[in-house]
Amino acid sequence: MKIRFCGAAREVTGSSHLLTLDDGFTILLDCGLYQGGDREMESFNEDWLFDPAQIDCMILSHAHIDHSGRIPKLVKDGFNGLIYSTHATHSLCSIMLLDSAKIQEKDAEFTNKRILKKKLNKRLEEPLYTMEDVAEAMKCFVGCTYDRWIQVRNGVEVLFTDAGHILGSATVTLRIHENGNTRYFGFTGDIGRPNRPILRDPKPMPEVEYLICESTYGDRDHIAGPAEKEKFLEIIRETCIDKRGKLIIPAFSIGRTQEIVYILDQFETEGILPEIPVYVDSPLSVNATRIFGAHPECFDAETHEYMLLDPNPFGFNSLHYIKEVEDSKALNDSNEPCIIISSSGMGNAGRVKHHLFNNIDNPRNTILIVGYCTPDTPGGILRSGASSLRLFGEVKMVNARVEVMDSFSAHGDRNEMADFIANQAGKVKKIFLVHGTLDRQESFAAFLKNKGFWDIAIPELGETVELG
Secondary structure: OEEEEEEOOOOOOOOEEEEEOOOOOEEEEOOOOOOOOOHHHOOOOOOOOOOHHHOOEEEOOOOOHHHHOOHHHHHHOOOOOEEEEEHHHHHHHHHHHHHHHHHHHHHHHHHHHHHHHOOOOOOOOOOOOOHHHHHHHHOOEEEEOOOOOEEEEOOEEEEEEEOOOOOOOEEEEEEEEEOOEEEEEEEOOOOOOOOOOOEOOOOOOOOOOEEEEEOOEOOOOOOOHHHHHHHHHHHHHHHHHHOOOEEEEEOOOOOHHHHHHHHHHHHHHHOOOOOOOEEEEOHHHHHHHHHHHHOHHHEOHHHHHHHHHOOOOOOOOOEEEEOOHHHHHHHHHOOOOEEEEEOOOOOOOOOHHHHHHHHOOOOOOEEEEOOOOOOOOHHHHHHOOOOEEEEOOEEEEOOOEEEEOHHHOOOOEHHHHHHHOHHHOOOOOEEEEEOOOHHHHHHHHHHHHOOOOOOEEOOOOOOEEEOO
16 A cells, blocks of 8 residues: 655645555545645646546545645546545535636636737646536535445445534545455544534544644644634724724635634624624625535534524624625725625635735725735735735735734644544554645644654655555
């Protein structure tokens, strides 16, 4: 048995790992899109480190695009197997991959118009995949329940355990019977956080021999829940009441947006939310929120109890969901104090780029970053304390206040991740750290060694490891 690391190796996006069994059967764990501007990764989304037609099956940990975003291209390029995921992940992928396809098509259209207009000696660009490709890819999905062994083929079973990261997210455990032995192989996907709103807490995986583990926040701890809410409310009041400005929150459409809306809903129920309009400006977020409402089986007990008080935890009087482009544009022309939650979370695509462009030079406004951003995206540049930001070909001065609250992240911090895999200590033969920058991975490896884990590897992109 061997594993090849085909994405998210010393990077935070593009999750993809290929497991090959002794008889040649191949299992692809995730098939994510690289999201970032690193020139060394320029061809990642176009090229494969394997032949898609030779992959026997795929197992998807969750719906985030950096884990699922290349699935339509995988199918387009020859994959003809089944894709196993939880039911909620299947539902989310049906809208997220369509949205991703629209972005691919629009990006190609924009680039080709520029090439033709300037008569550049360049080949016209094709989208990575189209909406038709997404339709074909969705035919491959098999929805699975949590906590039940599912047979992938004779001698190979998969178990999805709730990862508490986003709706439908799961850790993956493989039970493999070969050569007269039974072996267990684990993949954490993205590890969620305990005691977070809406979703159940992450559930520990069964003990495994080999574990692929994420490490996004391997060098830090998040602030606790009560302090987080107090800070969030303080930012709202200072921006929207004291300065009469706009609070712009770049947030991923899946998970982060719903969590922020849920907290605002609680503020409104408690009577402490200022009387200002709140806008969710993202068609994908609107559709995703509907899917959240359709999967209450993923909610925790606290959310179910709250729903006895408020049957709709994603809606209150001053909350407005925006789908139409003209309504989105109108927000930029308005001077009213408000909260705008818009995707993408890194500020590198979608409507939030326009909100940043139109509001970032106004000192009355605040930009609130609520999760990890790759360094070369607008969100990452703002996190670094930059005084200017280039958007749509124009340099804008950063006069708005920039705040960062990583506590909103759906990724566990180093202690939460270590606690999650604590049951593996002394039993797992080797841990492979993925989905993190090298500096954070090295820090997390040292942290884990103090927790009783000794054989920890940080694989490079394309590296293959034989498993004994």
